[in-house]
Amino acid sequence: MTLFDYAIIGAGSAGCVLANRLTEDLETSVCLIEAGGASNSPLLHVPAGWAATFNHKKFDWCYKTEPEPELNGREIYWPRGKTLGGSSAINGMIYIRGVPMDFAAWEQAGAKGWSWEEVLPYFKKAEKQKTHHDEMHGVEGPLHVQDVRDRRSVHETFLNAMEERGIPRTKDFNGQLQEGCGYYQFTQNNGRRWSTASAYLGPAKQRRNLTIRTQLQVAKVLVEDRKAVGVLVAKGTAQETIRARHIILCSGAIGSPQILELSGIGDKERLQGLGIESVRHLPEVGENLQDHLLSKVVFGTTPENSINREVQGPRLISAAAKWFFNRSGPLTTGSAPVGAFWYTREGLEAPDIQIHFASGATLYNNEGKIRPLGQAAMTAVVNQSRPESRGSIHIHSADRNDSPTIQANYLSTELDRRTMVKGMQLLMQVFESPVLKEHVTGRLSPSADLNIEDEAAILEYVREDASTVYHPTSTCSIGKVVNEDLLVDGVENLSVVDASVMPYVVSGNTNAATIMLAEKNADFLKATITPGLKRR
Numbered sequence: 001m002t003l004f005d006y007a008i009i010g011a012g013s014a015g016c017v018l019a020n021r022l023t024e025d026l027e028t029s030v031c032l033i034e035a036g037g038a039s040n041s042p043l044l045h046v047p048a049g050w051a052a053t054f055n056h057k058k059f060d061w062c063y064k065t066e067p068e069p070e071l072n073g074r075e076i077y078w079p080r081g082k083t084l085g086g087s088s089a090i091n092g093m094i095y096i097r098g099v100p101m102d103f104a105a106w107e108q109a110g111a112k113g114w115s116w117e118e119v120l121p122y123f124k125k126a127e128k129q130k131t132h133h134d135e136m137h138g139v140e141g142p143l144h145v146q147d148v149r150d151r152r153s154v155h156e157t158f159l160n161a162m163e164e165r166g167i168p169r170t171k172d173f174n175g176q177l178q179e180g181c182g183y184y185q186f187t188q189n190n191g192r193r194w195s196t197a198s199a200y201l202g203p204a205k206q207r208r209n210l211t212i213r214t215q216l217q218v219a220k221v222l223v224e225d226r227k228a229v230g231v232l233v234a235k236g237t238a239q240e241t242i243r244a245r246h247i248i249l250c251s252g253a254i255g256s257p258q259i260l261e262l263s264g265i266g267d268k269e270r271l272q273g274l275g276i277e278s279v280r281h282l283p284e285v286g287e288n289l290q291d292h293l294l295s296k297v298v299f300g301t302t303p304e305n306s307i308n309r310e311v312q313g314p315r316l317i318s319a320a321a322k323w324f325f326n327r328s329g330p331l332t333t334g335s336a337p338v339g340a341f342w343y344t345r346e347g348l349e350a351p352d353i354q355i356h357f358a359s360g361a362t363l364y365n366n367e368g369k370i371r372p373l374g375q376a377a378m379t380a381v382v383n384q385s386r387p388e389s390r391g392s393i394h395i396h397s398a399d400r401n402d403s404p405t406i407q408a409n410y411l412s413t414e415l416d417r418r419t420m421v422k423g424m425q426l427l428m429q430v431f432e433s434p435v436l437k438e439h440v441t442g443r444l445s446p447s448a449d450l451n452i453e454d455e456a457a458i459l460e461y462v463r464e465d466a467s468t469v470y471h472p473t474s475t476c477s478i479g480k481v482v483n484e485d486l487l488v489d490g491v492e493n494l495s496v497v498d499a500s501v502m503p504y505v506v507s508g509n510t511n512a513a514t515i516m517l518a519e520k521n522a523d524f525l526k527a528t529i530t531p532g533l534k535r536r
């Protein structure tokens, strides 16, 4: 049986980075194992295609939270990428890094070596920035980061409205200061989505030392004498063992704690209760979950202001032609083209809310698929950058096919509730600003009769309507489950490298930080672990 140097479990944002970096040394063999399939579908390459991947079992794990106590018992739909590229293949493409104080907080939580000064070089190493060429950006990395292509006058109007409310313009959210309002940068190359499969697997997949296995679900890590020795993989009812000298879980904030628990690594009592033999008692596996909760404001507008009519019916053909022939038009946009980072109160070191704005509005239909609203409308959403609420993700049976139990515990602290209410008030004030007034026909959501001063009513609206920005993190945190080198506590030859290791969710969208942490850990593995593997 082949013995690989490394087995990487999950070809998502982090897994593709590691597969590339570790096989730069042609003497290092890597097996990359992914539960989903290849990323051939146009839905994964045309930026606007992401909405059509929702609840599409071929690309999406289609998770749901448990009924959320502070969201009136609602279950929140959680898409997660299941293909080469993982969630970077179905995400909104926004490129944001977070702020220096995020990484100072990581350090305080035990992540020695992860200060802003130490992580910035790895953000830059990953990045191929097209527009902003200064000391904050990289231009030689594999990850194309480019400005919004489909700029519209309504974007400018919304930005002007935010300026009127005191939020200054910024040219670059990833510059020295995050605060302000402006255009987002996307992980795209010439109007095409640039997932980590495109950025990192594309250049590496021909290497003879890289084996890529798709449609294989890892059922558990095999551990002998407290050492990881391989993984048990399954395809339907067929099972197979893949052996490696070092195993790296890159299965995401849901998949990694799930696999650890299925392997007997987690809270001993919990696992024994499910009939799973305990291999290592690590009670924090699956705990400390964080996510960004969003709440929306939707206004009706004139047809020419909204992209809704351009992306449905016969006009969709014209939009598709624009993308295909010129890489232009509404289909080049991932999620929100413009937004802001701002404050809900004084005395903060960095903004505590993020805003996304899109000149369209969508609905979930009965199957959970996203579709454009029938009428012309535009949407802005707000989320708290650094929520305090923490939840958990745990298996509830020993069956690998059972989705784990996700309890996000959104809004479980007073600060989180207050910040969301203040954020919503700010957003509604922006829509009331004189420059926007002539472009809107009336508020659709929250309903027009909701009084913007009524904090209790706004909180009730948030409870009834809020959903996720899709940023789960921290379920295998540094300092609790892995050490600062991302090695699992008490089990040799086993790492976790993905969004689950972040001690706190970063102040912004989480893809860039996940890629950064994989870049940084690749250097650690190459310098420290790989030489040892070769001696074995």
Ligand SMILES: Cc1cc2nc3c(=O)[nH]c(=O)nc-3n(C[C@H](O)[C@H](O)[C@H](O)COP(=O)(O)OP(=O)(O)OC[C@H]3O[C@@H](n4cnc5c(N)ncnc54)[C@H](O)[C@@H]3O)c2cc1C
Pocket: 009, 010, 011, 012, 013, 014, 015, 033, 034, 035, 036, 079, 080, 081, 082, 083, 084, 085, 086, 087, 088, 090, 091, 092, 093, 094, 095, 096, 216, 217, 218, 219, 250, 251, 252, 253, 255, 256, 259, 334, 335, 469, 470, 471, 472, 497, 498, 499, 500, 509, 510, 511, 512, 514
């Ligand atoms: C709909 C959506 C929109 C988003 N929008 C943005 C955005 O605009 N900007 C941004 O910065 N972030 C965004 N995010 C978040 C960002 O994409 C994620 O934080 C990031 O991709 C997480 O990377 P990861 O490596 O931790 O996990 P993932 O990229 O999810 O990778 C995990 C991989 O492991 C595989 N896997 C899981 N379990 C197993 C198993 N048992 N066996 C084998 N393989 C397995 C999965 O199939 C997947 O490919 C979004 C996410 C989603 C879902």
